[in-house]
Amino acid sequence: MTLPQLGDWKTEEQLRAIQDAQLPTTLRWAAASPFYRSRLGDATPRDRADLAKLPLTTKQDLRDQYPFGLLAVDRAELATYHESSGTAGQPTPSYYTAEDWVDLAERYARKWIGIGASDTFLVRTPYALMITGHLAHAAARLHGATVVPGDNRSLAMPYSRVVRVLHDLEVTLTWSMPTETLLWAAAARAAGHRPGKDFPALRALFVGGEPLSDARRARITEIWGVPVIEEYGSTETGSLAGECPGGRMHLWSDRAVFEVLDPDTGRTSATGTGQLVVTPLFRQAMPLLRYNLEDNVEVSDAECECGWALPTVRVLGRSAFGYPVAGTKVTQNRVEELVFGLPIEHEVLFWRGRADPDVLRLQIEVPDEHRTAACAALSEAVRSAYDIPVDVAGVPVGTLVPGSVLTGVHDVVKPRGLFGADEDWDKALLYY
Known part of the structure; x- marks a missing residue:
């Protein structure tokens, strides 16, 4: 499978041609899953016009098809299984083949400050069933970087240890929620470090996963002295958009077809304000046709100074x-x-x-x-x-x-049965 790269097109017409060339394959993949096979019947869609006639795929559809109702390949071909965080209800399942992961990793790595072999990359988002930590890990390894798998849901990685790793390993790039970077700053000061002075190797902070105002972004940059680069995506789809050098977020329309749904009328369009609907083009294990992310966005095809012939997006989320x-x-x-x-x-x-x-x-x-x-x-x-x-x-x-959150070192132990006379045997069989 040959994946389109940034620069493979110069105009919106060429970009649309890339989509149209891949769509028949994407639609054929979808027809192989039980869910879409039942929904489509004998009428397998073949092109953009056919796609537009299909009903939207919803989050509830994904929940109803748990765990493998959307599987379009043999189970033996799967590389990973994931679930969303479940913050908006029952988690949704998601799974990928090894080839799907090439697409995922490449999309994530499309940062205007690139990832390279000389980088030490701290991944400070959850691993577990969510995709976010695994995604950054895979993208960094794809480009030869050294990965520091920090997680942010592990007692083994308190903020005091994060600061030590940032400083002693000369971390150059990080991936986290924006709030994390402020917690690091406070923890660094508690440890006697100056965030903007004592971490000279740091090149950029990659962030996502929560709304970020312009003022908070500017403050984080002011504190750490490096760019804050935002991206947008989901466990169900992987990265969907990233920032250009001009600071605007662009949808990866060479890898997916995007629509904007007006929830009041039910009509969709290529641009405007509404809910984002996405059809990933290179997703074989679990194809999604017209999947409504239910995220409020504003999409524009106005020309950007960066020269990318990709639509821009503002993720409104809770800001509205x-x-x-x-x-x-x-x-x-x-x-x-x-x-x-x-x-x-x-x-x-x-x-x-x-x-x-x-x-x-x-x-x-x-x-x-x-x-x-x-x-x-x-x-x-x-x-x-x-x-x-x-x-x-x-x-x-x-x-x-609390200061204990910033400076504490959690007592993480392996389960034990036998203790010495001077030890606390109440810790028997505990993992924490």
Whole structure:
């Protein structure tokens, strides 16, 4: 299977030709799975027009077909099995062949700051059943990098150890959720390091998995002194979009067909605002036809300065969702912009808020010497942005993120049965 590479096309017409050339094979693969075989009957679709007539595939379809109702190859051909995190309900199954993994790894590695053999790459997202850690691991190995499999759901990898590894191994690239990078900064300071000074090998922070406001991205860059590069994808599909050198997110339309669904009318289009629908083109183990990710996005075909003939996407997610306060909708994205709009000298890394019916209550973790100024500045910023009552409380450092989280070393042991007289035998048979 020959996969298209960036630069294989120069125009939207050439990009569309790449899609049209692969679609018959993709549709044939799909017809081999029990789910699509039942849905399609004898009428196997052959082209883009046929694809457009098919009903959307939903997350509930994936749940209903658990575990292997969407399997389109022999079980012996599978390389890995995964499940989504289940944050929005019952987890969805997902599986890939070894050839599917080449496509997955290549898409993830499409970073404008490339991954190379000289890199030491810290993977700080979950492994287990989710795809995210395995995906970055595979992409880094594909390009010869040294992988540090840090995980972020393991007691064996506390933040004190993350900081030690970042520093002592001279890590050059990392993959994590954006919040992780702020936790590392706090843990680094607790260990006596300066995030922007004492990690000179670091080249970039790759992030994904949660909404990221422009202000928080800028603050992370300011703290660490390196670019923050975002990407977008899912366990069911792998990477779907990544940033160009101009900082805009582009959909990988040479590897998938994308549509935007208007949930009110049920109509789809190539661009606009709505829910993202995707048909991966090089997915054989578990083909997905018109899969509705249910993510709110804004897709545009406007020309980008980078020259990539790929549509751009803004992932709206929770940025468009809000809570009412005094008759005004308050969103996390906007509040985050205001919090990280505070001067860096105030040293605010962590915050939380509660939208009560009549007042927005915010807490920010801030050193004593900056507390009054930071609270006053944030209160004024919120009133200016929303014109609503606001109660900003500055809390001591260590309130929202305890110091023990940043500096602790967990006692991870293997199960034991026999202990010495001076040992704690209550740890018998425990893994933690």
